[in-house]
Amino acid sequence: MKTLNEMKLSFPSKSQNEAFARAAVSAFIAPLDPTVGELSDLKTAVSEAVTNCVVHGYRRQGGEITINGKITEDRRVILKIRDKGVGIEDIKQAMEPLFTTAPDEERAGLGFAVMQSFCDKVRVSSKPGKGTSVTLEKRISHVR
Amino acid sequence: MRTTYENGVLTAFLDGEIDHDAAAKIRTRVDATAQSLKPRVLCLDFGGVGFMDSSGVGLVMGRYRAMKLMGGSLRVVNVPERLYRIFAMSGIEGLGVLR
Numbered sequence: 070m071k072t073l074n075e076m077k078l079s080f081p082s083k084s085q086n087e088a089f090a091r092a093a094v095s096a097f098i099a100p101l102d103p104t105v106g107e108l109s110d111l112k113t114a115v116s117e118a119v120t121n122c123v124v125h126g127y128r129r130q131g132g133e134i135t136i137n138g139k140i141t142e143d144r145r146v147i148l149k150i151r152d153k154g155v156g157i158e159d160i161k162q163a164m165e166p167l168f169t170t171a172p173d174e175e176r177a178g179l180g181f182a183v184m185q186s187f188c189d190k191v192r193v194s195s196k197p198g199k200g201t202s203v204t205l206e207k208r209i210s211h212v213r
Numbered sequence: 214m215r216t217t218y219e220n221g222v223l224t225a226f227l228d229g230e231i232d233h234d235a236a237a238k239i240r241t242r243v244d245a246t247a248q249s250l251k252p253r254v255l256c257l258d259f260g261g262v263g264f265m266d267s268s269g270v271g272l273v274m275g276r277y278r279a280m281k282l283m284g285g286s287l288r289v290v291n292v293p294e295r296l297y298r299i300f301a302m303s304g305i306e307g308l309g310v311l312r
Contacts, residue, residue, distance in 0.1 A: 084234035091232075091264075109264065109295060116266040120233040166302070175240065175271035177303055183267050186302065 071142040074100070078136040082127040082152065090119045090136060097138050098146050101209040110187040111146065111207055117180040118150040118203045124171055126154025126201055144209045145189075153200035160193050214239060216246055221253035228261030236268040244279060255280050260291035269296070270303040277308055288312055 076097050080086045091112045098111065115136075122134045137149040157163045164185075169178035184191045190206040215226045225243050229235065247255055255276060262269070273289055280287045290312045292300060300311065 084232075084237070087232045087234055088230060091230075106295070112264065113266050113299070116232050116264075120266065120268065124233065167304075175236070175268075175275040177267045177270040177274060179267035179270060179299070179303055182302055183299060186298070 070145070072139055073142055074138075074140045076136075076138040078138070080134055082123045082129075082132045082134050082154075084120075084123050086134070087116055087119050087123065090134075091116050094136070094138065094148065098140065098209065101140065101144055101146070103209045107207070107209055111148075111205070114184045114187045114191075114205050114207075115148065115150070117183050118148075118205065121180050121203070122150065122152035122154065122201070124174060124176060126152035126156075128155060144211060146205075146207050146209060148205045149202055150205070151200065151202040156197040156199050156201055157193070157195040158197050160195055164193065214242060216243075218250055218252065222256055223247055223250055223252035223254070224256040224258055226258045226261060228263075230264040231262055231269040231272065232264075232266050233268040236272045240272060240275060243276065247279065247283070251283060251285075253285050254288055255285060256288040256290060258291050259289065259293065259296060262293065262296060265296045265299060267299060267303070270299060270305060273300075273305055273310070274303075277310060286310075 078093055094115045132154055135151045139147045162168055164181040166182040167178040169176045188205045188207045192204040195201040217224045277287045287310045289310045
């Protein structure tokens with residue numbers, strides 16, 4: 070499938086950049102004229118993924134978060150969100166709703182559940198000690 | 214964030230975007246106010262919230278526990294329809310705090 074547009078974003082792992090990442094992704098997909106719901110879904114999923122990098126990947130120690138974005142001819146938005154943090158030992162367990170390793174930070178354990186519910190596809194690959202990458206995919210509807 | 218206190222009810226009017234960053238700030242302010250006023254009921258009003266990720270759920274669950282420890286209760290009101298989906302996923306409805 071032909072790629073219509075691409076972007077690369079890189080920023081330090083700080084919680085104020087969660088809002089920056091959402092705003093940047095919103096601007097990137099704006100030419101597809103998404104519905105309010107579609108935009109909100111993607112923003113929410115991105116927010117969850119970036120928060121995971123900040124809270125879990127880097128455990129608040131800081132590091133670099135990158136987002137590679139792509140828009141395909143068939144109106145699919147593909148976002149790969151990556152950190153080089155601690156990685157995930159057990160991806161299956163991490164993706165279970167309500168599972169969290171940060172209850173004292175009041176994390177609800179819903180990050181991956183929200184990503185899965187708000188996107189068409191979610192792929193996670195991780196290596197302990199090397200980092201995690203989460204790929205979100207969502208097709209933006211054509212007709213209003 | 215505006216707060217009001219009336220008849221033992223502390224209401225916090227949340228607004229803007231609630232993510233992990235904003236939730237931490239809200240939590241600090243609400244908890245400090247609740248600690249000093251010791252309200253019977255803490256009411257979180259979501260009417261002005263335009264965006265929320267699962268950090269909002271963590272915020273509600275945390276305040277639910279904090280109010281229980283203080284011998285009070287929590288109420289969550291005016292949740293915009295588009296935010297309901299995340300609350301529904303969390304099972305928070307089972308706590309009986311949503312109005």
